[in-house]
Amino acid sequence: MTTPLLSVEGFSLLAGDAVLLDRLTFAVGAGEVLAVTGAAGSGKSLLLKALAGLAPPDLTCDGTVRTVGRRILVTADGTLFPHRTLGAQFVELLHHHLGLDEHMALRRAVEALEWFRMPAAARRLSLYPHELSEAQRWRAVLALAVAAQPAVLLADAPAAALDPTQRAWMLDRLAGWARENGAALLIAGRAEEGVAGPADRRLLLEADRLRPAPPPPGLAADGDVNREPPPAGAPALSVRDLRVAFRLGRTWTGEDRWLTVVDGVGFDLAEGDTLALVGESGSGKSVLARALLRLVPPSGGQVAWLGRDLAGAPPDALRRARRDLQMLFPDPAAALDPGMTVGAQMAELLETLRPDIPAADRGPRIADALREVGLHEAVAALHPAALDAAEAAHAGLARALLPEPRLLVCDEPAATLAGADRAAFLARLMEVRRRRRLALVYATQDASDALRVGRRALVLLLGRIVEAADSAALVEGARHPLTRAMLAVAQGAKGGGSGGEFGSGLPGDPPSALAPPSGCALRLRCPLARDHCAQEPPALEGAATSHRIACHYWETNSQGAS
Amino acid sequence: MDRTRGTAATPKSLWPESPWRAAGRRLVERPSASVGLVVLITLLFCVPTAPLLGNGPLERALAAGQGSLSFALLGGLLGAAAGLAWGIAATALGPRAERSLMGLAERLAGLPLALALPLAAGLAGRGPGVLAPAAALTAAPFIALVTRAELRALLRREFLAAAQAAGVPPGRILRRHLIPNAALPLAAAAWTALPRALAAESFAGLLGLGLPGSVPSWGAALAAAVRAGDPAALAAPALLLALSLWALHAVGDGLRAAAASGETPRTAGGGRP
Incomplete structure (x- = not known):
């Protein structure tokens, strides 16, 4: 490696007396991909902005940043100008940076879009950003950055909101471009956003300092995969040919149009067993989870709990079943009524699902449930707006545990959490599950989470099961x-x-x-x-x-x- | 992890205000809304007592507000009730009713509805029994559109699914969760009927097609001053009308701000300054 394209020596960023970044030193050479990971708020975005020369004016920069050639920053929101077509944005940028005329610029634009496999790239150039899907917009943003042929490309959490499979592919293409064209690529993002995937080197930004990221444990490490023996006994939850479809209206010929979200899914779950539903967004895992509890009306098939079909159950029988079947929602804060205290909502659940418990015993039970998930019992007197995301998630778990359920249906229960909070919540969930011998249905888009939680996993695609196997079998040979x-x-x-x-x-x-x-x-x-x-x-x-x-x-x- | 909030947290975050109190604070914290509230209360106090205060131009104009403000209240309440019922019916009666009801509201909202009042007065006479429904019509379609949008957003909120998962029967979900959470946004929507009714009646009065001559009103006072060519007599009712319209709108904005949930926006891409 000759002189690095981006070299940073003793770079500090200060806001008044507060040190935001402390004497960072690193270099990125031609064709090299560096990933900077860190928790939320660790200063990754700030570092990238400062490297691009866009640090907020009230901050003091110290140290040296040397770059050779053009720098381009892709911001975390990946915005394009809303009122200009893609083609116009390419032409403007390429004219500014490379002095290309319109014809050449558009040709370069199509090449860049095709590098990221934009379908029908030439036709997309006449579209406005809002006419693109989120994934296509990210393709366009990255293509725009790549087309300008920067020597140093700084990407801040690119495509973080997309599915892991899509994101990994895009990051891989981006890294491939940098290696092929001898550019220096710096990707910043959280570790769980997969930015480290295509990187040659990984650094961790922690407590204002950079240090080499620790080598992460491999997925196949034994403790990471659920290898429990299958529990004995008859299935408690049995799902047969479950279908959920929503009517969209009529076509002009008078036929009903249906949007089929869950299409003929079936599985059995014994008491104490765990099942993961894995799928990308739009795979129907979340609707399936809700259909199990009849929060979404199924349009066919049956869901039987302890041999009793829930699909046609009268309200009384359904309420008795709900005592055994509880749910954790993807956004726990939104699943709490903002107008009632946490305790009042938990008391309401006890009142409807456990009428056998006298009203005087409800308070102590609520306090017990809150303590069991590690919250202080005073949380019962709070309104949900006073809770942070992690506390809301734990409060949601406490509420679900109140009626002493036997099956917990979790729909991405840690989706709003990151880093240590997320790990702590999942650990708490697994601990509660082990202690109470709960059966678990766990919907997630993260395959490693799924294998860790579920003894068995169902992989869903467009509402259908594409692979069903024990987690151990999936690790060895999906x-x-x-x-x-x-x-x-x-x-x-x-x-x-x-x-x-x-x-x-x-x-x-x-x-x-x-x-x-x-x-x-x-x-x-x-x-x-x-x-x-x-x-x-x-x-x-x-x-x-x-x-x-x-x-x-x-x-x-x-x-x-x- | 042990989240012992009770010992670690500051008292302010341990006993935070209830959502209603927070909404009241958001209302009062807006300078324009609190000034508007003071102005409205002052007007409500001064207008009925104006004849006792004296007989200057300002007192006469204040006294003329009696008709305007009581009509605004009558027409506004009627319009608010009609608009809310319209929006709620559209949400509750299923997709077909929703399409037709909201289609009607959208088409009506596109018309210059302020003309409904003078039109009705010209065609059917100037009694309050004609004018009040006409004033209600100027506001109802807008309220219906906002009501439907608010209710749709509310019905998608996750805590309703959570209440369903907790086995709460539908009637109680409606009573305990839906209505308390809908109350403030719908009140903010309904409030807009008041300034609309006041403005519509004043406009009709200016044309000479407002409330009957026996009832004093700002619109009629303005029209009389214009006819007499008396700028001094024009100033006082014009000022009072403008002031009360501004105050009504300011309080309406404050209600909307109070209804907007006080959630702090989540940071998505890490700690950007």
């Missing part, structure tokens, strides 16, 4: 391309090395339920797709009795991969 991609991304995000051909996620966007592709729903993104995949949707068939896959070529594909 067969469906989607599962393999999600696992590889979860592993790569931690920097545990690339996961083979799927290590960089999947190109393209998750399929839309409004216009599903013919045949296999994954075929447009699947690197192993063949002609037959477009013709008919694959059926769920077994590699073993407990391991079933919906892929036409699971046998041949997995042989080729291993």
Whole structure:
């Protein structure tokens, strides 16, 4: 490596007397990818802005930052000008930086968009930013940065809001571009955003200082995967051919149009067993979780708890079932009524679900539940607005535990938490689950979370199960391309090395339920797709009795991969 | 992790205000809203007692406010009730009713509804029985649109699903969760009927098609001053009308600010300054 394109020596950032960044020293050479991770508020965005020369004017910079060539910063929100077409923005930027005329600029723009696999790139240039989907917008933002051929590209949490499989693919393309063109790429973001995936080196920004990021534990480490033996006994929850569809209205021919969100899902769950529902956004895992509790009316199939079907249950029977089945919501703060104190809402739940408990005993029970999840009992007197995200999550757990349930349905229960809070909450959830022998249904888009929590996992795509297996079996040999991609991304995000051909996620966007592709729903993104995949949707068939896959070529594909 | 909030937290965050008190604080903390409230209360006190205060131009103009303000209250209440009922019906009666009711409201909201009052007065006479529904019509479609939007947003909130998961029967969800959370946003929406009714009646009065001559009103006082060519007589009612319209709007803005939930926005991309 010759002279580095970006070299930072003793760089400090001060706001008055407060030290925001303390004597950072690092360098990024040509074709090198550096990831800077850190918790929320650790100063990653500030560092990137300062490196781009855009530090807020009231801060004092100290030390030296040397760059060779052009710097470009991609901000965390990835905004484009709202009132100008993509093409106009490319032309303006490329004219400014490279002095290209319009024709050349548009040609460069199409090349850059195609590098990020924007479908029909040339036609997208006449669109406005709001006409693009979130994933396409990020492709455009990254393409815009890449097209200007910067020597130093600073990317702040790029595509953080996208699905892990999409994000990993985009970051991989971005890193590939930097390596091919000899640019220095600096990606900042939280560790769980997978920015470390394609990086050559990783640094951790912590307590204002930079230090090498510790080597993350691999996914396949034994303690990380749920390898409990299957519990004995008859299934307590049994789901058969469950369907959820929403009517969208009529077509002009008078037919009803339906949006099918969950399509023929079935599974059994014994008491004390854990099941993970894994899928990207739009896979129907969240609706499925709600349909189990009849919070969303199912349009077909049956959900039976202890042999009793809940789909047609009268209100009384349903209330008795709700005592056993409780839910954790993805945004725990929003799941609490802002107008009532936490305690009043918990008392309301006791009043409806446990009429056998006298009113005088409700207070002590609520205090017990709050203490069990590690909250102070005084929280009962608070209104939800006074709780932070982690406290709200714990309060939600306490409320769910109140009626002494036997099954907890969790829909991304830690989605609003990050870093240590998230780990602490999940640890608390697992501890409570072990102590109370709760059965758990855990919907998540993070494959490594799923394998850690669930003894069994169902991988969902567009409302259908594409792979169902024990977590241990999935770690050793996932067969469906989607599962393999999600696992590889979860592993790569931690920097545990690339996961083979799927290590960089999947190109393209998750399929839309409004216009599903013919045949296999994954075929447009699947690197192993063949002609037959477009013709008919694959059926769920077994590699073993407990391991079933919906892929036409699971046998041949997995042989080729291993 | 042990979150012992009770010992670690400061008293302010340990016993925070209730949501209603917080909403009241947000209302009063807006300077324009609190000044508007003071102005409104002063007007409500001075207008009925104006004849006792004297017989200058200002007192006469204050006395003329009796008709205007009581009509604004009557028409405004009627319009608010109609608009709320309209929006609630659209939300409760299913998609087909919603489409037709809201389609009607949108089309009406696009019309110059301030003309409804002089039109009704010209066609059917100037009694309050004609004018009050006409004034209600000028406000109702807007309130219906806002009501429907607020209710739709409210019905999607997660705590309703949580209450359902807690087995709370629908009637009680409505009573305990839906109505308390809808009250403030809907009150803020309904409040807009008051300034609309006042403005519409004053406009009609200026044209000579407002309340009957026996009832004093600012619009009629303005029209009389214009006819007499008397700028001094014009100033006082014009000023009072403008002041009360501003005060009504300011309080309405304050109510909207109070209804907006006091959640602090979450930082999405890390700690940006």
